[in-house]
Amino acid sequence: MTDNLPTTFDAPVRIAIIGGTGISSLSREGYTPLANLTVTTPWGTPSSPILILQTPHGTPIAFLARHGSHHEFTPSEVPNRANIAALRKIGVRTIIAFSAVGSLREEIRPRDFVIPDQVIDRTKGIRPFTFFEGGLVSHVGFAEPFDSKVRAIVHKAGVEGVLQGGARLFEDGLLICMEGPQFSTRAESNLYRSWGGDVINMSALPEAKLAREAEIAYSMVCMATDYDCWRIGEEAVDVPAVMAHMKANAENARHLMAAVIEELQKEEYKDVVEAKHLVEGSKWGCSTADAGKSKEALEKLEWLLPGYFTPASQ
Ligand SMILES: CSC[C@H]1O[C@H](OP(=O)(O)O)[C@H](O)[C@@H]1O
Numbered sequence: 001m002t003d004n005l006p007t008t009f010d011a012p013v014r015i016a017i018i019g020g021t022g023i024s025s026l027s028r029e030g031y032t033p034l035a036n037l038t039v040t041t042p043w044g045t046p047s048s049p050i051l052i053l054q055t056p057h058g059t060p061i062a063f064l065a066r067h068g069s070h071h072e073f074t075p076s077e078v079p080n081r082a083n084i085a086a087l088r089k090i091g092v093r094t095i096i097a098f099s100a101v102g103s104l105r106e107e108i109r110p111r112d113f114v115i116p117d118q119v120i121d122r123t124k125g126i127r128p129f130t131f132f133e134g135g136l137v138s139h140v141g142f143a144e145p146f147d148s149k150v151r152a153i154v155h156k157a158g159v160e161g162v163l164q165g166g167a168r169l170f171e172d173g174l175l176i177c178m179e180g181p182q183f184s185t186r187a188e189s190n191l192y193r194s195w196g197g198d199v200i201n202m203s204a205l206p207e208a209k210l211a212r213e214a215e216i217a218y219s220m221v222c223m224a225t226d227y228d229c230w231r232i233g234e235e236a237v238d239v240p241a242v243m244a245h246m247k248a249n250a251e252n253a254r255h256l257m258a259a260v261i262e263e264l265q266k267e268e269y270k271d272v273v274e275a276k277h278l279v280e281g282s283k284w285g286c287s288t289a290d291a292g293k294s295k296e297a298l299e300k301l302e303w304l305l306p307g308y309f310t311p312a313s314q
C-alpha cells in the first residue's frame, strides 16, 4: 500500500499518531495515503517511515510505528529522539500516542482505555532522554507530563460511545513507565500499586519528555491488555495475553483515533493543535551562556528549533 507513494511532502503536518504494540500501521476508510517519508535527523532515523494520510476533511495526519514497521525495536531501543525530531521537522505540534498497558487496578479491566495525566519514571537511564546536552543545557517544565488541553479533547472525543464492546474510557490515571523488556516482578507490581499507579507500560518515557522539549503537545492513550502480575489467582502477564486483547483494542483505537482527529480539525482547536501554548518553552529554559555553547550542540538544535539558541554575535 505504501510502496509507490511519494517520499516527500511539502505542506506542514500538525497532527501525528504514534502507534505502539499491535498498532504498526494505520489505514482507515476515507483516509487517503499521500506520502511515506524517510527523514534523517541529527539523532538518527526514526523507527519507521512516516506515513502521511489525508482525512476526508483534507487534513494531513502523520503516522509513526514506535517499535518499527515489524516491531523490531525493544522499548529501550526505540530511537525516541529521531522519532520526535523527525515529527517536529515535518511540522507536527500535536501527538496522540497509543500504548498497550498493564492494569494495576481491579476497576481498570483489560480492553479499557485510560488517558493518563501523570507518570512515574521507572526507566533505568539507559535510553537517550534529552535533546539538550553536549554543550547546550535547557530545562523544560514537566510537572504536567501530558498536555492537558489535548487530553481534554481526547476525552471529549472518546466519551460519546466511541469505544465498542463495553470498553470504558478513564479520564485520568497514574502511569508507571518501566524499563523492560522483561515484565515486573510481583513485588514491583505491588509497590507500584502502593504508589497509586493505575497502569504500567514501557514506552511513555522518554517519548513524552522529548515531545515537551520539542514543544509538541503530547497525549497518550493507554489500552489495558492485562492485570500485570499483582492479582492473586490470575496468571502473570505474557505476550500472548497482551496480543489477545490488543486485537480488540486496536479496533477501538481506530475508532477513537478517528473521533479525536475529527475533533482536532475544528477551527476552535487551531491554536492547541499548533501548540501555541508551548512556544519558546525550550528557548527560555536555556541555562547555557553563549560562550559555553558547543558548535555541535548548536548545529543539532538549529535543525530542531531554528533560531532559538544562536549566539548573539552571529
Ligand atoms: C508486548 S507487551 C509490552 C510492550 O507493550 C507496550 O508497548 P507500546 O507502549 O509501544 O504499546 C509496552 O510499553 C511494552 O513496550
Ligand SMILES: Nc1ncnc2[nH]cnc12
Residues within 6 Å of the ligand: 100, 101, 102, 103, 178, 183, 184, 200, 201, 202, 225, 226, 227, 228, 229, 237, 242
Ligand atoms: N503488564 C505490563 N507491563 C508493562 N508493559 C505492558 N504493556 C502491556 N502490559 C504491560
